[in-house]
Amino acid sequence: MSILSKPSNTQNPRISVAPMMDWTTRDYRFFARLFNPNVVLYTEMVTTGAIIHGDVKRHLDFNSQEHPVVLQLGGSNPQDLTTCTKMAEDWGYDEVNLNVGCPSDRVQNNKIGACLMAEPNLVAECIDQMQQAVSIPVTVKHRIGIDDMQSYEEMLHFVDTVAATGCNYFIVHARIAILQGLSPKENREVPPLRYEDVYRLKRERPHLTIEINGGIKSVEETQQHLQHVDGVMIGREAYHNPYLLAECGQFWNLEMPDRFDIMQQMMPYIEQRLAEGAPLSIITRHILGLFQNLPGARKWRQALSGGNAQTLTDIEHALVNMRESIQRSEQQKQLHHISI
Missing domain, CATH: 3.20.20.70 (Aldolase class I)
Structure with missing residues (x-):
């Protein structure tokens, strides 16, 4: 079976x-x-x-x-x-x-x-x-x-x-x-x-x-x-x-993967699909939810939807911005914890 x-x-x-x-x-x-x-x-x-x-x-x-x-x-x-x-x-x-x-x-x-x-x-x-x-x-x-x-x-x-x-x-x-x-x-x-x-x-x-x-x-x-x-x-x-x-x-009992590691694995695939002639927009629409429920998720979706992402570099920039949003949120939480 x-x-x-x-x-x-x-x-x-x-x-x-x-x-x-x-x-x-x-x-x-x-x-x-x-x-x-x-x-x-x-x-x-x-x-x-x-x-x-x-x-x-x-x-x-x-x-x-x-x-x-x-x-x-x-x-x-x-x-x-x-x-x-x-x-x-x-x-x-x-x-x-x-x-x-x-x-x-x-x-x-x-x-x-x-x-x-x-x-x-x-x-x-x-x-x-x-x-x-x-x-x-x-x-x-x-x-x-x-x-x-x-x-x-x-x-x-x-x-x-x-x-x-x-x-x-x-x-x-x-x-x-x-x-x-x-x-x-x-x-x-x-x-x-x-x-x-x-x-x-x-x-x-x-x-x-x-x-x-x-x-x-x-x-x-x-x-x-x-x-x-x-x-x-x-x-x-x-x-x-x-x-x-x-x-x-x-x-x-699997370890939780890191979202940024997932995108690191995804990027060569996107590059390959672009080389095959696939429009970037038909791929990026599937990754809009990657950072759902995290700080900066809305900006991530905006950066990649509606044809806003034209190149792999645009995706890389969106990733940098996303990482910074998460880091800022963590720092604010720490400061709030210290102030309490």
Whole structure:
């Protein structure tokens, strides 16, 4: 059994960063890996059509330092999904995940994402054929329900139907998706979180590996969820505050990396990407949250966003200013302590 698909606990957990469209690009994943060697990283969702009929290299390429890395596929045609799953294995991915959670209108129209929860037999057929084609794990990410299918029993039926294929890893977003009436953004915020449904799924199906997703923003919350399930998937907080991934290193007794050391490792990568012709702005947008919650963080974001950073030198200047802001803050704290 792959290290990616084995059950976890608080001593050896599976913690991952959720696949997020336009956010978990290869540049972000390289950056995220510098915070923690063990966190599992996901690509953005890639549709089978984009891979089969588009630029395969653009959609599948990743840096070897990203491992462990998972390709998330969007699709509902068993043959196409099988083809892309085999391509993913040949490309070197550690795992393939099927998206049964995205609520956007665009993917619904192509029978992709959360709407597939209404068709468990089709999802099972897809997963069965995908698994037979490869030796790497094939997993499913889904919601706890959709529209008028909101009961725990209906989710359980979906999971049992898919698990009958031999699939044993389910990542559960602990919100329903309202496919008619709510935007994708609203579907991440409006439906209430029902963590207990995910906990119950693990209790009632202990042989399955269950990872929880939805609204998780801290190490403390992660720790609490790991008392009930096998893994935790962190979403937008891991993007806006990537140092959270470093803080999660305590689950593996890792030392906390220094933020400036992370940027020292990031700079050669940025230089390489610029040499490949990538605009600096598409890389710097992923590092804006590096100093979140620290003095000077706002100026750091301003210096790198909106095209303000034109060269590597601009980034270096922003780093110098950031270091000075932190030092000034520490000096002020010391003086305040002395005066007391």
